[in-house]
Amino acid sequence: xxxxxxxxxxxxxxxxxxxxxxxxxxxxxxxxxxxxxxxxxxxxxxxxxxxxxxxxxxxxxxxxxxxxxxxxxxxxxxxxxxxxxxxxxxxxxxxxxxxxxxxxxxxxxxxxxxxxxxxxxxxxxxxxxxxxxxxxxxxxxxxxxxxxxxxxxxxxxxxxxxxxxxxxxxxxxxxxxxxxxxxxxxxxxxxxxxxxxxxxxxxxxxxxxxxxxxxxxxxxxxxxxxxxxxxxxxxxxxxxxxxxxxxxxxxxxxxxxxxxxxxxxxxxxxxxxxxxx
Numbered sequence: 217x218x219x220x221x222x223x224x225x226x227x228x229x230x231x232x233x234x235x236x237x238x239x240x241x242x243x244x245x246x247x248x249x250x251x252x253x254x255x256x257x258x259x260x261x262x263x264x265x266x267x268x269x270x271x272x273x274x275x276x277x278x279x280x281x282x283x284x285x286x287x288x289x290x291x292x293x294x295x296x297x298x299x300x301x302x303x304x305x306x307x308x309x310x311x312x313x314x315x316x317x318x319x320x321x322x323x324x325x326x327x328x329x330x331x332x333x334x335x336x337x338x339x340x341x342x343x344x345x346x347x348x349x350x351x352x353x354x355x356x357x358x359x360x361x362x363x364x365x366x367x368x369x370x371x372x373x374x375x376x377x378x379x380x381x382x383x384x385x386x387x388x389x390x391x392x393x394x395x396x397x398x399x400x401x402x403x404x405x406x407x408x409x410x411x412x413x414x415x416x417x418x419x420x421x422x423x424x425x426x427x428x429x430x431x432x433x434x435x436x437x438x439x440x441x442x443x444x445x446x447x448x449x450x451x452x453x454x455x456x457x458x459x460x461x462x463x464x465x466x467x468x469x470x471x472x473x474x475x476x477x478x479x480x481x482x483x484x485x486x487x488x489x490x491x492x493x
Contacts, residue, residue: 219304219331224375225395231258232464237457238441242469244270246299252472253303262296263308263336264288269474276403279337285310297329304331306377311335311365312357322369332375335362340381367392383430390434397438399427401445404470417446421459428463441465
């Protein structure tokens with residue numbers, strides 16, 4: 217079911233006013249979406265890394281040329297959208313895709329039942345100082361294309377929830393009309409295929425705060441939540457939210473569908489193997 221930007225924002229605002237955090241969940245499968253929704257999450261996000269993640273691969277597979285990211289999201293939408301009952305669903309859009317007329321693609325997403333967009337895959341995960349990132353920027357496949365995609369989606373009345381990695385990104389996305397900025401701390405740690413290199417929670421909180429402050433300079437109404445890196449478990453998210461001002465939630469992909477799945481399946485299998493016969 218498609219929710220308008222106004223409807224989605226009203227729901228998120230009500231959540232914050234009730235003193236609850238906004239929680240978004242990545243959905244790589246229908247069962248992930250169904251039970252995350254039953255758990256009370258506020259947003260569901262379908263993007264190509266969800267498929268790779270639930271196939272047992274690292275989330276960064278979504279940044280590599282293993283498939284057409286935007287096509288994969290459409291395919292996943294057929295699997296996930298029909299099981300969602302009452303939650304806005306965002307599409308992870310590869311804004312740098314040179315083979316999509318973005319205005320047409322976003323219009324198609326609305327028609328299919330998506331309520332908003334997020335910028336993923338994102339070149340923001342590629343080190344800005346690397347030659348590869350610089351070459352992407354120089355050849356028209358940089359972060360500016362993702363900002364343009366968010367602006368187009370905002371103009372079409374969709375909820376926009378972009379990942380940002382720097383204060384400049386936060387300002388630019390807020391200026392482009394972002395409704396909910398997701399301060400990205402890098403690939404999620406923990407679990408079997410999680411990252412081992414990450415910021416400390418203390419540093420992550422400081423960085424999230426800086427992104428929040430930068431975005432609010434442009435638009436006082438924009439909402440800011442956190443994601444990734446060392447913020448892997450509920451206690452981690454609680455630490456960041458309690459050590460920042462004005463940050464109102466958390467978006468979990470691996471944190472909500474991969475980490476609990478790894479533990480639950482392994483423990484269930486072990487319990488069956490320990491049956492006395």
